[in-house]
Amino acid sequence: MRAAVMHESHQPLVVEEVDLDQPHAGEVLVRIAASGVCASDLHVLDGTSTIAKPPMVLGHEGAGVVEAVGEGVEGLQPGDHVVIALYGPCGGCGDCRAGDVTRCWSETRTQGMYGRMPDGSTRLSLRGKPITPMVGSGSLAEYAVVREAQLVKIDREIPLHLACLAGCGVTTGVGAVLNVAQVVAGSTVAVVGCGGVGLNVIQGARIAGAARILACDTQRGKLDLASNLGATDCLEVEVGADLSAAIKRIEPKGVDYAFEVIGSPEVVSAAFEATRIGGTTIMVGSPPGGSQLKIDGRALFSDRRLLGCTGGQNIPARDIPRIMEFYRQGSLNLEKLVSQRLPLARVNEAFEALKVGKLARSVIDLIE
Numbered sequence: 001m002r003a004a005v006m007h008e009s010h011q012p013l014v015v016e017e018v019d020l021d022q023p024h025a026g027e028v029l030v031r032i033a034a035s036g037v038c039a040s041d042l043h044v045l046d047g048t049s050t051i052a053k054p055p056m057v058l059g060h061e062g063a064g065v066v067e068a069v070g071e072g073v074e075g076l077q078p079g080d081h082v083v084i085a086l087y088g089p090c091g092g093c094g095d096c097r098a099g100d101v102t103r104c105w106s107e108t109r110t111q112g113m114y115g116r117m118p119d120g121s122t123r124l125s126l127r128g129k130p131i132t133p134m135v136g137s138g139s140l141a142e143y144a145v146v147r148e149a150q151l152v153k154i155d156r157e158i159p160l161h162l163a164c165l166a167g168c169g170v171t172t173g174v175g176a177v178l179n180v181a182q183v184v185a186g187s188t189v190a191v192v193g194c195g196g197v198g199l200n201v202i203q204g205a206r207i208a209g210a211a212r213i214l215a216c217d218t219q220r221g222k223l224d225l226a227s228n229l230g231a232t233d234c235l236e237v238e239v240g241a242d243l244s245a246a247i248k249r250i251e252p253k254g255v256d257y258a259f260e261v262i263g264s265p266e267v268v269s270a271a272f273e274a275t276r277i278g279g280t281t282i283m284v285g286s287p288p289g290g291s292q293l294k295i296d297g298r299a300l301f302s303d304r305r306l307l308g309c310t311g312g313q314n315i316p317a318r319d320i321p322r323i324m325e326f327y328r329q330g331s332l333n334l335e336k337l338v339s340q341r342l343p344l345a346r347v348n349e350a351f352e353a354l355k356v357g358k359l360a361r362s363v364i365d366l367i368e
């Protein structure tokens with residue numbers, strides 16, 4: 001099958017033939033229909049992510065159709081439409097069994113983050129040598145073998161090129177609001193970075209009933225999209241300008257919640273400074289490995305909170321159906337998030353578009 005393989009940092013992905021084994025026990029072979037390209041793919045490609053381990057197949061925002069199931073798979077069958085969830089639970093540890101899968105740091109889950117099955121193996125190989133799929137997904141490929149626990153069945157009526165966004169961007173953005181921050185109706189929210197993830201923080205804040213949603217981005221086009229999706233105010237940010245002062249000109253006491261959705265430690269600090277006493281900052285963007293955050297201790301002391309947010313603390317079996325329901329009811333717009341659709345052969349154009357930052361999401365169609 002064809003897959004987009006990263007061989008080296010900063011080099012274009014190579015679309016080439018790779019081999020894929022049949023699913024083992026508890027695993028599922030998925031024919032990928034579509035995959036979004038997220039900034040986290042770009043962080044792997046530019047070498048700032050700690051999970052980069054070339055050669056690897058990138059992609060972690062995929063949806064498709066079950067082609068075959070391994071022994072013991074009971075919840076899915078060929079023909080089912082599925083979303084590949086980010087960081088599926090292991091299903092067996094105490095935290096998973098208690099329903100708190102976001103606390104699961106079992107070997108199964110952590111191996112998966114590095115693209116390996118629980119026993120350290122991988123089903124992918126390139127010219128006879130094992131290679132890994134990004135976060136156990138590797139959705140920029142025609143097929144993927146993933147653990148059953150990482151898959152969520154969805155309604156066939158939902159187009160797969162939209163459903164794939166629930167693999168990462170939508171689940172993370174909406175989950176950051178509903179699961180991590182637990183935004184309260186009537187509150188004030190600032191969202192810094194209105195890309196494929198940030199736009200879903202905005203949609204999540206609207207769903208949560210936030211009274212003011214201040215969208216901040218360097219790109220005018222992103223702000224237009226943000227207002228379309230629920231932002232009540234827009235702030236065109238100039239790089240190097242004082243972001244917290246600009247937010248406080250609009251909301252003088254500071255906002256109740258500030259979301260950083262870029263992956264910049266400096267912007268996390270500015271977002272933190274833009275919160276009111278008792279306010280909460282959520283770092284949704286993934287900062288480079290080893291980076292440090294500058295936080296005023298006295299400001300934190302004033303009952304402020306600074307929270308991390310892996311995958312929007314999503315519990316796939318709960319959150320992905322919830323997203324599909326929001327979409328069905330019309331409260332979550334998925335169509336506007338898809339800026340362009342490209343065939344796999346043009347995958348590098350999606351990475352170029354991410355670097356420029358003008359588009360919300362590029363989606364790669366794997367079934368042409």
Ligand SMILES: NC(=O)c1ccc[n+]([C@@H]2O[C@H](COP(=O)([O-])OP(=O)(O)OC[C@H]3O[C@@H](n4cnc5c(N)ncnc54)[C@H](O)[C@@H]3O)[C@@H](O)[C@H]2O)c1
Pocket residue numbers: 037038039040041043168169172192193194195196197198216217218219222237239261262263264267283284285286287309310311312354357358359360
């Ligand atoms: N927490 C998680 O589990 C998780 C999941 C997915 C993505 N992420 C991370 O979230 C971040 C955003 O991902 P994305 O796919 O939405 O990226 P994106 O490139 O689509 O969006 C980033 C946006 O930030 C804007 N921006 C850049 N610099 C800015 C600045 N200084 N001030 C204001 N706006 C600025 C860009 O114009 C763009 O609109 C990335 O770091 C990504 O790795 C984290």
Ligand SMILES: [Zn+2]
Pocket residue numbers: 038039040041060061168169
């Ligand atoms: Zn992602």
Ligand SMILES: [Zn+2]
Pocket residue numbers: 089090091092093094095096097101104105106109
């Ligand atoms: Zn577990």
